[in-house]
Amino acid sequence: QSVLTQPPSVSGAPGQRVTISCTGSSSNIGAGYDVHWYQQLPGTAPKLLIYGNNNRPSGVPDRFSGSKSGASASLVVTGLQAEDEADYYCQSYDSRLSAVVFGGGTKLTVL
Amino acid sequence: QVQLQESGPGLVKPSGTLSLTCTVSGTVISSSHWWSWVRQPPGKGLEWIGEIYHSGSTKYNPSLKSRVTISVDKSQNQFSLDLRSVTDADTAVYYCATDTPIADWGQGTLVTVSS
Numbered sequence: 001q002s003v004l005t006q007p008p009s010v011s012g013a014p015g016q017r018v019t020i021s022c023t024g025s026s027s028n029i030g031a032g033y034d035v036h037w038y039q040q041l042p043g044t045a046p047k048l049l050i051y052g053n054n055n056r057p058s059g060v061p062d063r064f065s066g067s068k069s070g071a072s073a074s075l076v077v078t079g080l081q082a083e084d085e086a087d088y089y090c091q092s093y094d095s096r097l098s099a100v101v102f103g104g105g106t107k108l109t110v111l
Numbered sequence: 112q113v114q115l116q117e118s119g120p121g122l123v124k125p126s127g128t129l130s131l132t133c134t135v136s137g138t139v140i141s142s143s144h145w146w147s148w149v150r151q152p153p154g155k156g157l158e159w160i161g162e163i164y165h166s167g168s169t170k171y172n173p174s175l176k177s178r179v180t181i182s183v184d185k186s187q188n189q190f191s192l193d194l195r196s197v198t199d200a201d202t203a204v205y206y207c208a209t210d211t212p213i214a215d216w217g218q219g220t221l222v223t224v225s226s
Contacts (some may be wrong), residue, residue: 015144034211034212038157038198045216045218045219046206046216048213051214089156098173100162100172100211102158103156104139105156105157
């Protein structure tokens with residue numbers, strides 16, 4: 001069981017908006033540690049999508065956005081495209097474990 | 112652009128030691144980065160194993176700490192992972208990477224624990 005909780009799956013039609021949640025606790029997200037998001041296409045290494053809660057690396061479309069509130073964070077994808085179908089992972093740091101922690105991952109399906 | 116490449120045996124016997132090396136190119140390993148290992152069992156999520164600074168300082172996942180050693184070889188621009196007493200639960204794709212937030216990843220290497 002992951003320290004950061006994500007829904008196993010979300011789905012949406014092309015053009016729609018989807019939200020992926022990442023719920024932590026007072027020892028990780030709630031303690032103020034940054035949340036980062038990764039996109040993993042099948043058979044490939046993860047790719048950094050959002051860093052520092054709401055920042056996009058160069059080259060990441062502005063259809064992807066991140067936010068954080070309290071002990072939770074969210075990744076929002078707007079204008080859904082077929083190429084967005086992938087697994088998405090949140091990541092933070094946990095002070096109780098003294099470890100980098102990942103969410104369990106969410107599979108995004110484009111209908 | 113930093114590039115990372117994992118190398119090592121793809122098959123390890125149960126109770127043996129899994130050893131992987133990551134070769135870094137595009138930068139000198141004694142730059143400001145910490146250097147990480149992350150693994151992903153087949154069909155499952157990502158798990159942080161640990162990380163090392165070029166000085167040799169290390170941080171490990173508490174769940175693996177008793178079995179893991181990460182080391183660095185600055186002369187070869189490489190860092191390595193040793194995981195002892197492996198079981199089939201250690202079968203995974205192993206990635207070497209830069210530190211969090213991880214902007215640069217190796218392509219990953221599948222290591223299977225089997226007799």
